[in-house]
Each structure stands twice: as C-alpha cells, then as structure tokens.
Amino acid sequence: MAKSSTEKNGLKKGPWTPEEDQKLIDYIQKHGHGKWRTLPKNAGLKRCGKSCRLRWANYLRPDIKRGRFSFEEEEAIIQLHSVLGNKWSTIAANLPGRTDNEIKNYWNTHIKKKLLKMGIDPVTHTPRLDVIQLASILNTSLYNSAPQFNYPSLSGIGRSVINPSHMLGLLTTLLSCQNRNYNPDVLNNNQLSGGSTLLQNQHQCSRMQLDSTQAFQPNQPQVSLQENHIAKSNSNPLNMEPQVMKTTLENQITPIATPFSQQNTLPNLWHYNTEGHISDLPTMAQSSSAMQCFSSPKFNSIYNNLLENQNLCNNNEGMPNFNLSSLLSSTPSSSSPISTLNSSSSTTFVNGTTEDERDTYGSSMLMYNISNGLNDSGLL
DNA sequence: AAATCTCTCAACCGCCGCTGT
DNA sequence: GACAGCGGCGGTTGAGAGATT
Numbered sequence: 096m097a098k099s100s101t102e103k104n105g106l107k108k109g110p111w112t113p114e115e116d117q118k119l120i121d122y123i124q125k126h127g128h129g130k131w132r133t134l135p136k137n138a139g140l141k142r143c144g145k146s147c148r149l150r151w152a153n154y155l156r157p158d159i160k161r162g163r164f165s166f167e168e169e170e171a172i173i174q175l176h177s178v179l180g181n182k183w184s185t186i187a188a189n190l191p192g193r194t195d196n197e198i199k200n201y202w203n204t205h206i207k208k209k210l211l212k213m214g215i216d217p218v219t220h221t222p223r224l225d226v227i228q229l230a231s232i233l234n235t236s237l238y239n240s241a242p243q244f245n246y247p248s249l250s251g252i253g254r255s256v257i258n259p260s261h262m263l264g265l266l267t268t269l270l271s272c273q274n275r276n277y278n279p280d281v282l283n284n285n286q287l288s289g290g291s292t293l294l295q296n297q298h299q300c301s302r303m304q305l306d307s308t309q310a311f312q313p314n315q316p317q318v319s320l321q322e323n324h325i326a327k328s329n330s331n332p333l334n335m336e337p338q339v340m341k342t343t344l345e346n347q348i349t350p351i352a353t354p355f356s357q358q359n360t361l362p363n364l365w366h367y368n369t370e371g372h373i374s375d376l377p378t379m380a381q382s383s384s385a386m387q388c389f390s391s392p393k394f395n396s397i398y399n400n401l402l403e404n405q406n407l408c409n410n411n412e413g414m415p416n417f418n419l420s421s422l423l424s425s426t427p428s429s430s431s432p433i434s435t436l437n438s439s440s441s442t443t444f445v446n447g448t449t450e451d452e453r454d455t456y457g458s459s460m461l462m463y464n465i466s467n468g469l470n471d472s473g474l475l
Numbered sequence: 476a477a478a479t480c481t482c483t484c485a486a487c488c489g490c491c492g493c494t495g496t
Numbered sequence: 497g498a499c500a501g502c503g504g505c506g507g508t509t510g511a512g513a514g515a516t517t
Contacts, residue, residue: 184505200484
C-alpha cells in the first residue's frame with residue numbers, strides 16, 4: 096500500500112515511515128495537537144501540516160477502531176448517509192472510533208455496491224429508475240391484453256429482448272420492496288404519522304434481516320415491527336429508531352443544517368398515500384400500481400420461467416437472448432416464485448457465504464445469492 | 476508460474492468556511 | 497469589507513495486495 100516517497104520543497108510526500116509516525120506520536124503526546132502548520136517543524140518532520148494532521152486523524156489517533164465494520168455500524172452508516180449525504184465527517188462523529196476517510200472508503204468500496212445490487216440508488220436512497228421501469232413493464236404486461244416492451248431506456252436491456260439475469264435481479268428487488276412496503280404495521284404507523292421516510296423503510300428492511308425467510312413471504316402476515324424490534328437504547332444513534340435518530344441529528348448536528356434542509360426537499364423521502372401505496376416520488380406512481388402485479392398468477396409464471404431460464408444459462412454457460420413475450424404467453428405455474436426462490440437461495444447462501452459476503456439486508460440476501468450464481472456463470 | 480485484472484485504502488489535492496487582522 | 501492564514505472536508509488517485517486467467 097506504500098506509495099513511492101517524493102520530496103518537494105523539502106517536504107516529504109507519500110507513505111509514512113514508522114520513524115515518522117513515532118516522531119509525530121511523541122510530539123503530540125507531549126504537546127497535544129493543533130497548530131498543524133508549525134507542528135512538523137517543531138516535531139522534526141519533513142512533512143506539511145496537512146499531511147501530519149491527516150496521518151494523526153486517520154491512523155495514529157489512539158481511539159481509532161481497526162478492523163471490519165460490524166452489522167450495526169454498516170446499518171448506521173447507511174441510515175446516516177440517507178439523512179446526511181456525503182457528510183463523512185459528521186457520519187464519522189456518530190461512529191465512535193471510525194474516521195471519515197475510513198467510512199468514505201467503506202462506502203465507496205462496499206456499501207455503494209450492495210445498495211446498487213439491491214436496486215437502490217446510493218445517492219438518493221430510492222429505488223433505481225431501472226427497477227421502477229421494470230415495474231412499469233410488468234404492470235403494462237400483466238394488465239394489458241397486448242403487452243408492449245418498448246422500454247429502450249431500461250438500462251442494460253435491449254429493446255424487447257431482455258437479459259434474464261438482469262430482469263431476475265430487478266424482479267427480486269421489486270419483490271423485496273413489496274415485502275417492505277406492504278407491511279401493515281408500517282402502513283398503520285405511517286398513516287398515523289402522516290408519512291414514512293425511506294429511513295424507516297430501510298430500517299424496517301434491516302430489521303427484517305433478522306429473519307430472511309420472513310422477508311420473502313409477501314403473502315403471509317409480517318411480524319410487526321414492534322414485535323421484531325429489539326429494544327435498544329436511544330442514546331446511541333446506532334440504536335435509535337430512524338425517526339428518532341433523524342430528529343436527534345437535526346437537533347444536534349447544527350453544521351449540517353443547510354444541506355440537510357436542502358435534502359429534506361429532495362425526493363429521497365418515501366410517503367404512503369391513504370391506500371398504502373408509496374407516492375410522492377414521481378416514478379413511484381408507476382411502481383405502486385406495478386406492485387399489484389405480484390399477486391397475479393401470471394407474475395408467478397414469469398418469475399418461474401425466468402428462474403428456469405436462468406438455470407439453463409448456468410448449465411450451458413451461454414447467454415441466450417431472452418424474449419419476455421414468450422414468458423408472458425406461457426402457462427401460469429401453480430408454484431409460487433417465492434418458494435422457488437427460497438429453496439434455491441438458502442443453499443447458495445449457506446454454502447457460499449463468507450464473512451465478507453454477509454449481507455446486512457434480508458432483501459439483498461436473495462439478490463446476492465442470485466447474483467453469485469450469475470456471476471459464476473459470467474452472466475452478470 | 477506468469478501475466479493481467481480488480482479491489483482496497485492510505486494519502487494527496489483543491490476547495491471552502493471560519494477567524495483574526 | 498478585504499485579505500490572509502489555517503483547519504477541515506470531500507473527491508480522487510495510485511501503489512500494492514489479492515484474485516483471476
């Protein structure tokens with residue numbers, strides 16, 4: 096990880112040596128930090144003040160926590176990010192022992208990818224447009240007598256000819272969205288409070304990871320948020336209910352007042368209308384109606400066909416073109432797409448998972464399993 | 476075993492806001 | 497009010513490690 100050292104204006108750049116580290120530590124232990132401009136000279140370091148400050152803040156500080164991010168930390172980062180955006184230092188302030196740089200790196204290398212895989216835009220924390228567009232396709236396809244597949248903007252998908260891997264992933268995302276969005280408890284709460292934020296959605300989603308099977312049984316009653324919730328202290332943002340945390344952050348973190356208020360006006364808040372459908376987010380209107388597709392037998396048929404086709408792809412190690420029309424015209428299957436998924440995904444997860452592959456989100460667990468399989472065959 | 480590719484993360488850079496003069 | 501100095505922040509880079517071919 097070491098960069099080649101360079102020297103400019105008598106100032107050293109690049110990786111720090113153990114000797115330099117020791118000098119910096121010794122000096123700060125004796126004199127404390129601050130006055131970064133003069134510190135290197137006084138400490139006998141050929142470094143600029145910025146470099147010293149960064150080295151101390153990101154690496155040498157004694158209270159830095161090393162090692163992997165825990166579930167709770169990861170969850171907190173996502174929730175904080177949904178409220179704060181790329182305010183890494185503010186996020187870091189709420190995660191004891193973690194630096195802004197570390198969190199920023201972790202976000203860019205891990206969390207961002209996970210969210211994308213879940214079909215969530217990591218910037219807005221809302222469903223990705225292509226997922227919503229797929230919902231539109233389904234909606235149109237299932238409820239119109241003459242299906243139309245002219246959605247050229249659907250990312251990565253050609254006109255009328257659909258990559259089954261892509262579609263399967265998106266369908267799975269939609270399924271998991273459906274599970275979250277139609278939890279009666281959440282709807283009740285939202286109606287009482289007049290709206291629900293994405294934060295709550297995410298929170299519920301992360302709570303549901305406690306029971307991944309439950310998360311994928313949309314036709315069965317969900318365990319209520321309250322029942323599922325493990326009582327935790329409100330003193331730590333990691334343990335707060337999202338709404339509480341959001342309020343607390345609004346009250347506590349004054350420096351972010353401006354960006355936060357701006358963000359509040361952005362469409363990264365999901366609201367439910369009186370019918371329990373997500374609304375407000377412009378494209379969600381399409382999505383909410385598409386959600387109704389899932390109760391359709393035809394949807395089951397499509398889903399099963401996708402899975403079968405997927406197996407075919409895996410076996411043949413090929414990438415056949417995939418025509419949605421043929422799926423839509425196929426005979427509805429009696430088996431539920433959910434049960435099919437459960438049986439296949441659990442095996443993959445148990446066998447394939449590693450510490451690194453753990454997925455924080457129940458919904459994405461399925462996505463991940465499928466993706467793994469697809470990755471193996473080079474389809475994704 | 477070697478070459479190539481991908482991922483990670485420490486460190487750098489440039490900008491911005493605050494403070495003092 | 498204008499300017500300079502400084503600290504802090506977020507985006508980006510690139511070396512090295514690990515994975516894959």
